[in-house]
Amino acid sequence: xxxxxxxxxxxxxxxxxxxxxxxxxxxxxxxxxxxxxxxxxxxxxxxxxxxxxxxxxxxxxxxxxxxxxxxxxxxxxxxxxxxxxxxxxxxxxxxxxxxxxxxxxxxxxxxxxx
Amino acid sequence: xxxxxxxxxxxxxxxxxxxxxxxxxxxxxxxxxxxxxxxxxxxxxxxxxxxxxxxxxxxxxxxxxxxxxxxxxxxxxxxxxxxxxxxxxxxxxxxxxxxxxxxxxxxxxxxxxx
DNA sequence: GAGGATGCCTAGAAAGCCGACATATATACA
DNA sequence: TGTATATATGTCGGCTTTCTAGGCATCCTC
Numbered sequence: 001x002x003x004x005x006x007x008x009x010x011x012x013x014x015x016x017x018x019x020x021x022x023x024x025x026x027x028x029x030x031x032x033x034x035x036x037x038x039x040x041x042x043x044x045x046x047x048x049x050x051x052x053x054x055x056x057x058x059x060x061x062x063x064x065x066x067x068x069x070x071x072x073x074x075x076x077x078x079x080x081x082x083x084x085x086x087x088x089x090x091x092x093x094x095x096x097x098x099x100x101x102x103x104x105x106x107x108x109x110x111x112x113x114x
Numbered sequence: 115x116x117x118x119x120x121x122x123x124x125x126x127x128x129x130x131x132x133x134x135x136x137x138x139x140x141x142x143x144x145x146x147x148x149x150x151x152x153x154x155x156x157x158x159x160x161x162x163x164x165x166x167x168x169x170x171x172x173x174x175x176x177x178x179x180x181x182x183x184x185x186x187x188x189x190x191x192x193x194x195x196x197x198x199x200x201x202x203x204x205x206x207x208x209x210x211x212x213x214x215x216x217x218x219x220x221x222x223x224x225x226x227x228x
Numbered sequence: 229g230a231g232g233a234t235g236c237c238t239a240g241a242a243a244g245c246c247g248a249c250a251t252a253t254a255t256a257c258a
Numbered sequence: 259t260g261t262a263t264a265t266a267t268g269t270c271g272g273c274t275t276t277c278t279a280g281g282c283a284t285c286c287t288c
């Protein structure tokens with residue numbers, strides 16, 4: 001029974017992808033791996049979320065794609081952050097931090113009202 | 115043009131509602147106000163999000179509703195946290211904190227790779 | 229040759245949020 | 259008296275995002 005499936009990404013996936021790509025242009029598979037590594041296995045980016053997100057971000061002009069050879073010598077689609085993507089990402093990060101603060105305010109509010 | 119509408123709640127609404135109700139059983143309108151106050155106007159809970167969420171949480175047995183008179187002497191539907199709701203909320207809060215940590219790990223990762 | 233890792237993709241369903249709308253009462257004010 | 263505003267609840271349709279579950283292809287190792 002039980003089966004308490006926890007949703008992991010909650011609308012942060014786009015921002016996380018932009019950030020990883022800002023660190024270093026990468027292909028989808030590597031982006032997912034890096035997110036999992038950096039987050040110490042908290043994020044498990046499913047391919048059914050990853051690739052639609054990449055196409056979305058490319059459509060919006062935030063990422064630019066180019067086919068290249070990966071480290072293993074195979075064809076892979078490398079995504080790079082565009083200037084437009086940078087202009088999107090920075091405020092999004094600020095907004096995320098404000099969101100965290102706001103949620104923290106609520107969660108840390110005392111349960112007893114005086 | 116411009117108009118960068120930022121989505122504020124991102125899947126945290128349920129948890130926030132549970133937390134506010136854990137502080138003090140309240141009706142919907144007051145919950146929205148309190149969230150806005152505590153978060154210093156960062157959260158603006160829209161009615162089209164709030165009431166479906168309350169019904170959802172009640173259907174799942176996490177909240178229990180009761181009609182009472184509000185402070186202004188009008189009929190209002192007061193929601194209280196159930197034991198089941200408590201058992202839902204606590205791990206959700208822990209998970210949220212882990213999510214914040216994980217996102218922070220990514221966002222604070224250096225953009226230059228050595 | 230079988231399996232696993234690497235790499236890309238899509239389709240369908242479910243869920244959540246928002247904007248807009250509808251409704252009703254109490255209060256304040258002109 | 260009439261009107262606007264705050265209080266209070268709700269629905270509906272559309273949009274976006276996510277997940278599950280599949281498909282396809284190559285390369286390497288056993």
